[in-house]
Amino acid sequence: MTVWALARKVAYDWRWLLVLTALVLAIYELIWGKITDRIYRQFMPLVNELLALAQLTPWAIKALEKRFLEGPGQIIHTLLGGDLVNLNDPATVLTIGYVHPFVQFVLCLWGVGRGAAALAGEIDRGTMELLLAQPISRRQIVYAHLLAEAWTLPILAGAMVLGTALGVWGFALPNVVLSGYVIAASNALALALAVGGITMVFSAMGQSLWKVAGGVLLLLLVMFLVNLFGQLWPVLQPYRPATLFFYYQPQLHILQNAWWLSLPDFSYRLCPPLVLSVIGLVGYLLAAEIFHRRDIPAPL
Amino acid sequence: MQLSQELLFVFIISYVFAFCDTxxxxxxxxxxxxxxxxxxxxxxxxxxxxxxxxxxxxxxxxxxxxxxxxxxxxxxxxxxxxxxxxxxxxxxxxxxxxxxxxxxxxxxxxxxxxxxxxxxxxxxxxxxxxxxxxxxxxxxxxxxxxxxxxxxxxxxxxxxxxxxxxxxxxxxxxxxxxxxxxxxxxxxxxxxxxxxxxxxxxxxxxxxxxxxxxxxxxxxxxxxxxxxxxxxxxxxxxxxxxxxxxxxxxxxxxDLRELRRVRARLARPVAVPGSVPGVEAEENGQRTYSWVVRGSLQPLLRWLAEQEVEDLHLEPVGLEQIYRRIHGDTP
CATH class of the missing domain: 3.40.50.300 (P-loop containing nucleotide triphosphate hydrolases)
Incomplete structure (x- = not known):
C-alpha cells in the first residue's frame, strides 16, 4: 500500500509532462506519415522521372548516390537508418520516424528527467527528508518509481503507435504492417526504461538533480556517438554493444516484424527490448541497494 | 443509584484512557x-x-x-x-x-x-x-x-x-x-x-x-x-x-529550579567555612563570593548574617546560566 501510494503520487506529479511528451511523440509520428506521403507521392516520382529523362544507367545512379552520401551525408544517412531505407518504399521511409535522433532524444530526456528527479531531485528539493520521515523504506521509494514507470512508459509507447497509425490511415500509406511498429514502440519503451535505470543509479548516489541529469546526458551523448561512428569506422564497431543505442533497433523490428533480430555486422541474434529492459531493471535494483545504504544529507 | 455511579466511573475511566490511548x-x-x-x-x-x-x-x-x-x-x-x-x-x-x-x-x-x-x-x-x-x-x-x-x-x-x-x-x-x-x-x-x-x-x-x-x-x-x-x-x-x-x-x-545562586560582597576577606549545607559550588573573588545552593538557603544566610555584607544578590540558576557557562554568549 505504501509503494502504491507513492507510485500514485509520482504519476500525479508527472501527469502534465506525461501528456505533453505523449503528444509530442504522437504528433511527431503523424508528421512522419505526412513526410512519407510527400516523399512517396511527390518527391520520388519527380526524381524517377528526371533520372529517366537523363537516361542514366543503374551504375551511374549508384555512383551518383555514393557521391551524394560522402562525408556529412554519410552520417545523416547512417542516423536515419542507412541502407534499410528505400525512398521508393513508404514502409521503409516511415520507419525513420522511430529511429530519428529527435525521438531518441525525447525518450532519453524522459528517462533522465524521471530518474534524476526521483532521488537526487527529492534530496535537492529537501522533500526526501519529509518522505523518509514516514514508515517507508528506501528500497520501497525506488520500487514505487519503477511502478510509476510501468504506467507511464506504455502510454508513451502507445502514443508513438497511435501517431503512426493515424499517419498511415490519414495519408493512405501502402505496404505498412502496424504490428512491427508495436514491437518497435516496445523497443522505445525499453530504451526509456534503460535510461531511467542508469539514471536512477547515479541519482541514488547524488544529491543534485542538475548534476545527475547533466552527467547522465553526457554519458548518453558519448554512447550515442560511439554507436553512430561505430557504424562508419570499423575501429569503433566492437564498442557498439557497450552502448544503449546499439539495442535500439526499431527499423529492424518494423521491417523484420520480429522480436529477435539478426544484426548486420554481428553474428548473434538478440531481442533488443529484452536487453534494454534487463538493463533498466538491473539499474533500478542497483539503485535500490545503493540508496538503501547511503546517508541522506540535510537539505542545503 | 449504585449502578449509575459505577457506569459513570467506567465512563470517566474509559474517556481518560481513550484520550491518552496509544x-x-x-x-x-x-x-x-x-x-x-x-x-x-x-x-x-x-x-x-x-x-x-x-x-x-x-x-x-x-x-x-x-x-x-x-x-x-x-x-x-x-x-x-x-x-x-x-x-x-x-x-x-x-x-x-x-x-x-x-x-x-x-x-x-x-x-x-x-x-x-x-x-x-x-x-x-x-x-x-x-x-x-x-x-x-x-x-x-x-x-x-x-x-x-x-x-x-x-x-x-x-x-x-x-x-x-x-x-x-x-x-x-x-x-x-x-x-x-x-x-x-x-x-x-x-x-x-x-x-x-x-x-x-x-x-x-x-x-x-x-x-x-x-x-x-x-x-x-x-x-x-x-x-x-x-x-x-x-x-x-x-x-x-x-x-x-x-x-x-x-x-x-x-533540579535546575531548585538551584539558586547567591552573590555577596563582603567588607573584608573572610575564611569561608568548608561545608555550608546545600552549597554545591562556590567561586571566590577579591571580597566577592558566589555560591550555588540546592534546597534551603537558611544555613548560608545564617552564616552571611554574621558577616559584614556590603551587597547581596540572590537569583535562580536558570537554563540560560548553564547554557552560558558551556557556550558563552553563543545563541
Missing amino acids: SPHNQPGKGQSVVTIERLTKHYGRVVALDNLTLQIDQGEIVGLLGPNGSGKTTALRLLLGFLRPTAGRAVVAGFDCWRQSVEVRRRVSYLPGELRLYENLTGRQFLEFLARLRGWAASGAKEPGNGIPDAPGLARQWGLDLDRPIRTLSSGMKHKLALISVVVAGTPIAILDEPTNTLDPAMREEFLALLRQWRNCGRTIILSSHVLSEVAAVCDRVAILKQGRLAALERLS
Whole structure:
C-alpha cells in the first residue's frame, strides 16, 4: 500500500509532462506519415522521372548516390537508418520516424528527467527528508518509481503507435504492417526504461538533480556517438554493444516484424527490448541497494 | 443509584484512557526507556559531527537538545530517524535499531524537520492524505490512528489554515502549521521536532507548547531541538546541551529550579567555612563570593548574617546560566 501510494503520487506529479511528451511523440509520428506521403507521392516520382529523362544507367545512379552520401551525408544517412531505407518504399521511409535522433532524444530526456528527479531531485528539493520521515523504506521509494514507470512508459509507447497509425490511415500509406511498429514502440519503451535505470543509479548516489541529469546526458551523448561512428569506422564497431543505442533497433523490428533480430555486422541474434529492459531493471535494483545504504544529507 | 455511579466511573475511566490511548503502537509503560542512545558517533570525513553521545529517554518525557549551530543536534535527530548510518555506537527507539530497523522506528515516530520543504504542487488536504496513505490509513482525519488524536480538518480550522489552498500559496508560518498538523495527527508515541516553533507567531507558539504538555500527559515522548531557551525551560523535563558534538550537560529542569545562586560582597576577606549545607559550588573573588545552593538557603544566610555584607544578590540558576557557562554568549 505504501509503494502504491507513492507510485500514485509520482504519476500525479508527472501527469502534465506525461501528456505533453505523449503528444509530442504522437504528433511527431503523424508528421512522419505526412513526410512519407510527400516523399512517396511527390518527391520520388519527380526524381524517377528526371533520372529517366537523363537516361542514366543503374551504375551511374549508384555512383551518383555514393557521391551524394560522402562525408556529412554519410552520417545523416547512417542516423536515419542507412541502407534499410528505400525512398521508393513508404514502409521503409516511415520507419525513420522511430529511429530519428529527435525521438531518441525525447525518450532519453524522459528517462533522465524521471530518474534524476526521483532521488537526487527529492534530496535537492529537501522533500526526501519529509518522505523518509514516514514508515517507508528506501528500497520501497525506488520500487514505487519503477511502478510509476510501468504506467507511464506504455502510454508513451502507445502514443508513438497511435501517431503512426493515424499517419498511415490519414495519408493512405501502402505496404505498412502496424504490428512491427508495436514491437518497435516496445523497443522505445525499453530504451526509456534503460535510461531511467542508469539514471536512477547515479541519482541514488547524488544529491543534485542538475548534476545527475547533466552527467547522465553526457554519458548518453558519448554512447550515442560511439554507436553512430561505430557504424562508419570499423575501429569503433566492437564498442557498439557497450552502448544503449546499439539495442535500439526499431527499423529492424518494423521491417523484420520480429522480436529477435539478426544484426548486420554481428553474428548473434538478440531481442533488443529484452536487453534494454534487463538493463533498466538491473539499474533500478542497483539503485535500490545503493540508496538503501547511503546517508541522506540535510537539505542545503 | 449504585449502578449509575459505577457506569459513570467506567465512563470517566474509559474517556481518560481513550484520550491518552496509544495502544496501537505497542509502546512500553510510562517511565520505561523508549530511546536508548549508546556511544553514538557520526563522522563526516574528518569532521566529528557527534561524538560518543549516550542518553536514555523515558516514555512520557520531553527532552530538549540545546546547542549552537554545528553542535550535533540535528545529526543526533537524523541518526535517530535512520537518515544517517552511525560511525560507531547505536541508537534504539522502542526496541528497534535506528539504522537497521528504521522503518519500524519511523512507524512509531513522527518528525518535524528543521528545514521545512513540502510538496508545493499539492494542496494541504492532498498533502495530509498522501502522508496518511504512506502510514497505511485510508485518509487523514477520516481514520484516526488512535482515539483522542485531533483530526486534521478540525485542527486546521482551529489554527486558521485553509487545507484546500495549494501549499505553494501558503506563507512560511502556514506551511509550518500544516507540517505540525501532520505530526499531531500521526498520533505516534514518539515525536522528534527540530526547532518546532520556528516561524510561528507568539500565540500559536504558546498553543503549540500547551499541546506538547498535553502529549506528555498522555504518555507521548518528545525530543525537540531548539535555540529558544525559554521555550525549552517551559516544556522540557530534561535538557541535553551539546557542544562540538559531545554531550556537555544533561540537566533535569526540576533540579535546575531548585538551584539558586547567591552573590555577596563582603567588607573584608573572610575564611569561608568548608561545608555550608546545600552549597554545591562556590567561586571566590577579591571580597566577592558566589555560591550555588540546592534546597534551603537558611544555613548560608545564617552564616552571611554574621558577616559584614556590603551587597547581596540572590537569583535562580536558570537554563540560560548553564547554557552560558558551556557556550558563552553563543545563541
